[in-house]
Amino acid sequence: MRGAKSAKWVAIAGVVALTATACGGGSDSSDNSNRKVDPKGIVSYANGEPQNALQPSNTMEAYGSVVIDSLFTGLVHYDKQGNITYENAESVTPDKANKVWTVKLKPGWKFHNGEAVTAKSYVDAWNWAADPANGQQNSSWYRDIVGYEDVHPEKGKAKKKAMSGLKVVDENTFTITLNHGIPYYAYKLVYAPFYPLPSAALKDPKKYGESPVGNGPYKFDKWDHKKVISVRAWGGYKGANKPKNGGIDFKAYNKDTAAYADLKSDNVDTMPLVPNSEIANFKQDFGDRAIDMDFSAINTVNFAFYTKQWKDIDVKVLQGLSMAIDRDTIAKTVFHGTRESATGWVAKGVKGYQNDACGEFCKFDPKKAKQSIKAGGGVPGNKISIQYNADQPHKDWVVAVCNSITNATGVKCVGDPVTDFAADTEIRDQKKVKSMYRSGWVLDYPFNGNFLADLYGTGVDGNKGGFSDKKFDALTKKADQAKTIDESAKLYQQAEKELVKSFPGIPLWYNKTLSAYSKNVKKVEFDQAGDPILTEVEVFEK
Amino acid sequence: MGRYVARRLLQMIPVFIGTTLLIFLMVNVLPGDPVAALWGDKPPDPAQVAQIKHDRGLDLPLWQQYFHYMGGLLQGDFGNTIAGNRPILDEITQAFPVSARLAAMAWTFELVVGIALGVLAGVKRGRILDNTVTLFTLLVISVPIFVFGLFLQLIFGNELGWVTPTVQDSENIGELLLPALVLGLVGLAYVARLTRTSIAENRQADYIRTAVAKGLPRKRIITRHLLRNSLIPVVTYLGTDIGTLMGGAVITEGIFNVAGVGNLLYDGLFQHEGTVIVGVVTVLVLVYLLASLLVDLLYAVLDPRIRYA
Numbered sequence: 001m002r003g004a005k006s007a008k009w010v011a012i013a014g015v016v017a018l019t020a021t022a023c024g025g026g027s028d029s030s031d032n033s034n035r036k037v038d039p040k041g042i043v044s045y046a047n048g049e050p051q052n053a054l055q056p057s058n059t060m061e062a063y064g065s066v067v068i069d070s071l072f073t074g075l076v077h078y079d080k081q082g083n084i085t086y087e088n089a090e091s092v093t094p095d096k097a098n099k100v101w102t103v104k105l106k107p108g109w110k111f112h113n114g115e116a117v118t119a120k121s122y123v124d125a126w127n128w129a130a131d132p133a134n135g136q137q138n139s140s141w142y143r144d145i146v147g148y149e150d151v152h153p154e155k156g157k158a159k160k161k162a163m164s165g166l167k168v169v170d171e172n173t174f175t176i177t178l179n180h181g182i183p184y185y186a187y188k189l190v191y192a193p194f195y196p197l198p199s200a201a202l203k204d205p206k207k208y209g210e211s212p213v214g215n216g217p218y219k220f221d222k223w224d225h226k227k228v229i230s231v232r233a234w235g236g237y238k239g240a241n242k243p244k245n246g247g248i249d250f251k252a253y254n255k256d257t258a259a260y261a262d263l264k265s266d267n268v269d270t271m272p273l274v275p276n277s278e279i280a281n282f283k284q285d286f287g288d289r290a291i292d293m294d295f296s297a298i299n300t301v302n303f304a305f306y307t308k309q310w311k312d313i314d315v316k317v318l319q320g321l322s323m324a325i326d327r328d329t330i331a332k333t334v335f336h337g338t339r340e341s342a343t344g345w346v347a348k349g350v351k352g353y354q355n356d357a358c359g360e361f362c363k364f365d366p367k368k369a370k371q372s373i374k375a376g377g378g379v380p381g382n383k384i385s386i387q388y389n390a391d392q393p394h395k396d397w398v399v400a401v402c403n404s405i406t407n408a409t410g411v412k413c414v415g416d417p418v419t420d421f422a423a424d425t426e427i428r429d430q431k432k433v434k435s436m437y438r439s440g441w442v443l444d445y446p447f448n449g450n451f452l453a454d455l456y457g458t459g460v461d462g463n464k465g466g467f468s469d470k471k472f473d474a475l476t477k478k479a480d481q482a483k484t485i486d487e488s489a490k491l492y493q494q495a496e497k498e499l500v501k502s503f504p505g506i507p508l509w510y511n512k513t514l515s516a517y518s519k520n521v522k523k524v525e526f527d528q529a530g531d532p533i534l535t536e537v538e539v540f541e542k
Numbered sequence: 543m544g545r546y547v548a549r550r551l552l553q554m555i556p557v558f559i560g561t562t563l564l565i566f567l568m569v570n571v572l573p574g575d576p577v578a579a580l581w582g583d584k585p586p587d588p589a590q591v592a593q594i595k596h597d598r599g600l601d602l603p604l605w606q607q608y609f610h611y612m613g614g615l616l617q618g619d620f621g622n623t624i625a626g627n628r629p630i631l632d633e634i635t636q637a638f639p640v641s642a643r644l645a646a647m648a649w650t651f652e653l654v655v656g657i658a659l660g661v662l663a664g665v666k667r668g669r670i671l672d673n674t675v676t677l678f679t680l681l682v683i684s685v686p687i688f689v690f691g692l693f694l695q696l697i698f699g700n701e702l703g704w705v706t707p708t709v710q711d712s713e714n715i716g717e718l719l720l721p722a723l724v725l726g727l728v729g730l731a732y733v734a735r736l737t738r739t740s741i742a743e744n745r746q747a748d749y750i751r752t753a754v755a756k757g758l759p760r761k762r763i764i765t766r767h768l769l770r771n772s773l774i775p776v777v778t779y780l781g782t783d784i785g786t787l788m789g790g791a792v793i794t795e796g797i798f799n800v801a802g803v804g805n806l807l808y809d810g811l812f813q814h815e816g817t818v819i820v821g822v823v824t825v826l827v828l829v830y831l832l833a834s835l836l837v838d839l840l841y842a843v844l845d846p847r848i849r850y851a
Contacts, residue, residue, distance in 0.1 A: 051580065051625040061582060132589040137580060140587045152589055226801045258799035261707035265700050391812065422574030422814055461585030
């Protein structure tokens with residue numbers, strides 16, 4: 001029986017090989033450990049058609065942003081701890097009052113067309129983008145700069161073509177003068193409207209928007225509308241994050257479910273977020289290729305303080321409602337464990353995040369909840385509603401939150417669906433919300449002030465519930481006048497603590513980035529803003 | 543006949559104006575400001591909003607907007623999108639051929655397989671074959687189309703790997719086969735059922751008995767006598783279905799990521815791009831009108847008793 005014997009040996013050898021690889025961390029990675037990486041391989045990313053032409057200062061939605069970010073490198077960026085890192089800038093330094101910021105560029109950087117990246121490339125681009133006649137959606141990002149009102153008045157045409165707060169000192173140096181000191185201003189410079197533009201872009205913006213020329217790790221290749229945008233690694237790149245792949249194809253998908261189906265059979269390499277319908281099983285589908293990362297975004301339910309119901313409310317009632325919500329159970333059941341209960345108003349992963357800022361008021365305690373609401377005089381009308389947009393999957397958790405509140409306190413609670421997001425924001429802007437509304441915030445920059453002053457300061461644009469707390473305003477003002485970033489973050493932490501006493505909204509959960517990647521690639525990660533770090537992705541040889 | 547066609551063509555004008563006006567008004571009462579919505583979660587910039595509205599003519603009174611729009615339309619200008627300021631005509635000329643191809647494939651599928659199944663079932667009424675067809679069509683009609691779409695995508699795309707789960711190139715006919723099959727499935731069931739009933743009914747008719755008595759070959763009886771007289775309801779259905787297939791592909795195009803009219807319409811609705819919706823629907827209305835004219839003309843060919851003055 002020679003044959004049988006040898007067959008047995010083969011079988012045993014197979015088992016040994018399997019167990020040996022299992023120690024290496026799952027069968028998928030073991031298959032891949034032998035595979036060679038192709039530095040010229042192309043990564044495909046499930047994207048969609050960008051809303052606007054590809055101009056940095058005109059791109060704020062995700063489909064365009066991810067392309068722009070691959071084509072451009074800004075002055076600064078931040079690391080995982082939320083600290084500033086220098087990219088195209090050699091240094092960005094404030095004066096003592098944090099009012100005048102001097103930017104020094106690393107010399108020798110070039111745009112993809114060979115033009116040198118100079119101080120002028122920045123100053124001209126920003127001035128151009130601030131002018132409303134050029135229709136750039138992101139122009140309000142320059143509002144801290146002296147002279148912005150002249151270039152971009154509330155109404156009518158620009159009075160001047162340039163902001164007086166921007167000055168070119170020499171080829172590689174320029175200064176930014178702000179209306180008032182902002183200790184964390186460097187964080188804002190991370191954002192796309194602060195990217196430089198080559199001079200050709202300002203001469204023919206339309207043509208440029210169809211085939212952008214940047215200074216980033218990738219060079220624009222082609223844009224096949226509604227199909228694909230291709231960028232290719234650029235040899236002349238001077239930055240530290242040199243691409244470890246040959247380029248990226250941003251494929252346009254209409255539905256995330258279609259992208260997911262392609263991802264499962266390796267027709268696309270990764271996608272921004274797995275569809276809601278797949279959250280329960282994407283970890284089974286992908287094994288170690290499933291991605292579950294912190295994402296600096298927070299979900300809240302906010303009060304419309306301009307309504308009769310909440311106008312002169314005792315804060316105990318608001319705290320009571322918050323304590324009546326069983327966040328952990330809802331995160332486990334409705335979200336299949338893919339969100340984390342929030343313990344404050346600032347999302348995780350940003351500078352100045354503090355654990356447990358909300359304290360006992362963000363912990364489920366039905367007894368205390370009932371007592372607190374009673375002590376505060378009860379909810380006017382004994383009925384609340386939560387407004388949400390029905391075009392996204394919010395219904396399930398709103399119902400769950402409502403049930404939790406009603407079961408714990410007896411306060412009636414119903415969902416108040418609005419057709420879609422545009423209608424939802426319009427009602428919020430017009431201050432016509434009936435009782436409460438769903439809200440959420442993704443970081444603009446990883447600093448706690450972005451989650452506090454920009455959302456709950458009296459009269460700021462992001463404050464849609466009409467919340468106002470003088471003590472909180474005073475604290476944020478003090479934080480803005482701090483000398484250093486760290487000091488400012490600390491003062492903002494105090495301001496966050498103050499919110500416990502006025503309760504602008506109920507923190508619910510921190511988001512997570514849930515994604516996966518195909519068998520063709522490795523090292524796929526997402527940053528705390530939920531954006532893919534595409535330069536690091538490595539592609540296997542075919 | 544010529545006068546009939548001319549009259550029908552003239553009738554199209556008021557229908558055309560009526561539908562575009564209706565849709566134009568309907569889109570404008572949708573809640574939410576499309577320009578402010580460009581800013582998403584973030585607060586919109588009033589100066590930019592005003593600028594964009596001015597550029598796109600959205601600051602004019604509604605009746606002026608409509609006249610501007612219709613004026614442009616007569617010159618073949620469908621206007622520009624709110625986001626990105628791209629010509630809508632480009633989007634339409636890009637999407638329609640894709641959908642037309644998909645619809646044509648689905649339609650052929652409906653026509654050939656549907657009529658064949660219907661004839662077989664109708665002729666063999668009450669036998670196993672008839673029962674099988676009835677059961678199959680019942681299943682197809684009762685199960686929602688997206689279930690079939692996702693199921694077939696899972697089987698052929700993800701499990702068997704015969705095709706890519708979604709369409710990678712919307713101009714590749716081979717890749718469009720699966721979505722076309724899904725798209726044509728419901729129509730196929732209706733066509734099969736209509737044909738079957740019609741054939742079963744006419745089989746008892748006197749002229750068939752005469753033909754049989756004359757000793758005509760069976761094949762000739764079925765194709766020339768039975769089928770031709772039974773096709774009128776089927777043709778009506780197939781005609782109106784052309785329009786439905788073109789515009790009703792929202793679900794199928796979504797599942798298989800086909801860059802066609804369905805997706806364009808879906809996007810338009812979600813991004814509140816009123817002029818895109820009006821433009822697409824305008825073309826769809828034209829397709830409907832022409833298809834129904836064609837159906838009416840075909841009647842005369844099928845049944846000589848029907849003649850137009």
